[in-house]
Amino acid sequence: MKKDFLHNKKDGFKxxxxxxxxxxxxxxxxxxxxxxxxxxxxxGFEVPHNYFETLEDRILTKIQSEKHQGQKVxxxxxxxxxxxxxxxxxxxxxxxxxxxxxxxxxxLNNLSSTDVENYIDDGYLSLSSYDIGELxxxxxxxxxxxxxxxxxxxxxxxxxxxxxxEEP
Amino acid sequence: xxxxxxxxxxxxxxxxxxxxxxxxxxxxxERLYWHVRxxxxxxxxxxxxxxxxxxxxxxxxxxxxxDSALYSWMYRIATNEALTFLNQKARKSGISNEELQxxxxxxxxxxxxxxxxxxxxxxxxxxxxxxxKQRLVFNMKYFEEMKYEDMSQILDTxxxxxxASYHHAVKKLEDYLTEN
Numbered sequence: 371m372k373k374d375f376l377h378n379k380k381d382g383f384k385x386x387x388x389x390x391x392x393x394x395x396x397x398x399x400x401x402x403x404x405x406x407x408x409x410x411x412x413x414g415f416e417v418p419h420n421y422f423e424t425l426e427d428r429i430l431t432k433i434q435s436e437k438h439q440g441q442k443v444x445x446x447x448x449x450x451x452x453x454x455x456x457x458x459x460x461x462x463x464x465x466x467x468x469x470x471x472x473x474x475x476x477x478l479n480n481l482s483s484t485d486v487e488n489y490i491d492d493g494y495l496s497l498s499s500y501d502i503g504e505l506x507x508x509x510x511x512x513x514x515x516x517x518x519x520x521x522x523x524x525x526x527x528x529x530x531x532x533x534x535x536e537e538p
Numbered sequence: 539x540x541x542x543x544x545x546x547x548x549x550x551x552x553x554x555x556x557x558x559x560x561x562x563x564x565x566x567x568e569r570l571y572w573h574v575r576x577x578x579x580x581x582x583x584x585x586x587x588x589x590x591x592x593x594x595x596x597x598x599x600x601x602x603x604x605d606s607a608l609y610s611w612m613y614r615i616a617t618n619e620a621l622t623f624l625n626q627k628a629r630k631s632g633i634s635n636e637e638l639q640x641x642x643x644x645x646x647x648x649x650x651x652x653x654x655x656x657x658x659x660x661x662x663x664x665x666x667x668x669x670x671k672q673r674l675v676f677n678m679k680y681f682e683e684m685k686y687e688d689m690s691q692i693l694d695t696x697x698x699x700x701x702a703s704y705h706h707a708v709k710k711l712e713d714y715l716t717e718n
Contacts, residue, residue, distance in 0.1 A: 409708070415651065
């Protein structure tokens with residue numbers, strides 16, 4: 371009998387439902403309540419009159435106009451090609467820097483990578499990824515991935531960045 | 539859940555896509571707007587980011603596999619768009635993200651779409667001093683009253699870490715506001 375009792379480790383104590391699940395919340399609430407300071411309930415931000423009423427139409431109009439401009443979503447299959455295009459764009463940027471040192475050496479030496487990034491971001495690099503692929507087909511075929519990409523990483527990339535191309 | 543699956547199918551089918559997308563915009567526009575606005579602070583910037591967010595959702599809906607709730611997938615896109623927007627803005631101005639936050643707060647003082655009292659302006663100033671993750675967590679929990687479980691999916695962070703972040707953020711804000 372005594373042996374059975376020793377093996378039964380239940381001590382009879384009970385916890386309120388989801389006690390540990392709510393522990394941090396309760397603790398932080400207690401800490402906040404003890405503080406004399408209270409944060410304001412509102413942020414103070416406002417929107418123009420009728421902003422939300424007209425928002426849907428503006429978004430749908432924008433999508434329609436993009437459709438008419440013939441843009442389409444690139445498929446996952448072409449992601450390697452895009453990555454190659456980005457790499458080639460960088461090669462071109464670097465080539466540009468190397469080609470012109472005799473004409474504007476000082477200015478080019480002062481060109482920061484941020485300037486180059488902004489130049490590309492602002493759309494001044496008037497080459498499509500297709501053009502870049504054509505120009506640097508040999509170099510692109512030499513590019514090898516040292517890290518394999520899983521599907522989730524590729525999808526995250528596509529969701530985070532605009533990957534569009536013109537209709538052929 | 540079944541209803542959401544049907545809705546996603548409607549969003550992905552060409553014939554039903556437009557109608558379903560209208561419904562999606564109507565349902566989420568305000569929530570996503572306020573989420574974005576609290577990150578970028580300025581109304582016009584929030585409007586740009588929100589429109590880009592919905593366009594991105596529209597373009598990429600066919601890649602949505604339903605591994606997470608549609609709601610958290612959209613919030614992830616909105617958050618990424620807003621943060622990318624701020625990073626680009628800082629880079630184009632040739633300033634750090636911290637300097638950009640200071641500038642945004644300065645602009646807020648003269649913003650016609652900010653009607654906050656002094657305490658609200660001070661709070662925004664204090665929030666802008668927080669690290670990016672804590673800033674997001676605080677806004678999502680305090681103003682948007684989002685559940686930690688939903689935030690965990692959006693920010694890809696454990697519930698425990700989010701609770702700790704929120705607690706640290708509140709503590710820092712209280713300290714800042716008490717001192718200033």
